[in-house]
Amino acid sequence: xxxxxxxxxxxxxxxxxxxxxxxxxxxxxxxxxxxxxxxxxxxxxxxxxxxxxxxxxxxxxxxxxxxxxxxxxxxxxxxxxxxxxxxxxxxxxxxxxxxxxxxxxxxxxxxxxxxxxxxxxxxxxxxxxxxxxxxxxxxxxxxxxxxxxxxxxxxx
Numbered sequence: 001x002x003x004x005x006x007x008x009x010x011x012x013x014x015x016x017x018x019x020x021x022x023x024x025x026x027x028x029x030x031x032x033x034x035x036x037x038x039x040x041x042x043x044x045x046x047x048x049x050x051x052x053x054x055x056x057x058x059x060x061x062x063x064x065x066x067x068x069x070x071x072x073x074x075x076x077x078x079x080x081x082x083x084x085x086x087x088x089x090x091x092x093x094x095x096x097x098x099x100x101x102x103x104x105x106x107x108x109x110x111x112x113x114x115x116x117x118x119x120x121x122x123x124x125x126x127x128x129x130x131x132x133x134x135x136x137x138x139x140x141x142x143x144x145x146x147x148x149x150x151x152x153x154x155x156x
Contacts, residue, residue, distance in 0.1 A: 014120055018046070018127045025131040029139045037070060045134060049127045063134055071142040 022042045023033035031038060044066060048059045 010116065010120070014123065015046075018124055021124065021128055022046075022131045025128065026135050029135045031135070031138075037066070041066065041134070041138075042131075045127060045131045048130050048134075049123070067134070067138045067141055070138060071145040 019042055022045050023038070026038060026041070027033055031041075044059065044063045048056060048063060051059045
């Protein structure tokens with residue numbers, strides 16, 4: 001019983017920490033946490049992190065469309081940019097599926113703690129990598145869309 005109770009406490013904490021981390025990465029690129037599309041952007045990062053195979057490719061395409069939309073203001077009706085109840089539920093379902101698959105090894109208490117902590121570390125690391133990659137891409141695409149060709153600062 002203790003293992004399942006620990007998982008129930010662990011999951012919201014893991015999500016809160018990762019959302020804060022994504023917001024901080026965005027803030028380092030000058031994006032204001034809590035602004036209009038930042039929660040959608042953070043959810044997309046989570047969706048990419050928890051997806052696998054073809055689902056991950058599809059989520060990456062959605063993220064590319066979101067970045068294009070934010071940079072060039074090209075809002076299309078079929079983009080599905082805004083987070084609605086259906087997309088949030090689909091995201092939650094993929095996260096639960098990922099966690100169940102990754103945490104199925106948590107049987108014995110001490111082994112479970114070690115495995116759980118390790119999985120939390122790798123999940124957070126992967127989330128940070130995707131957040132960094134997509135915020136950097138968004139920053140560069142938005143900068144280029146404003147006509148600034150010299151995107152990367154050159155050292156003297």
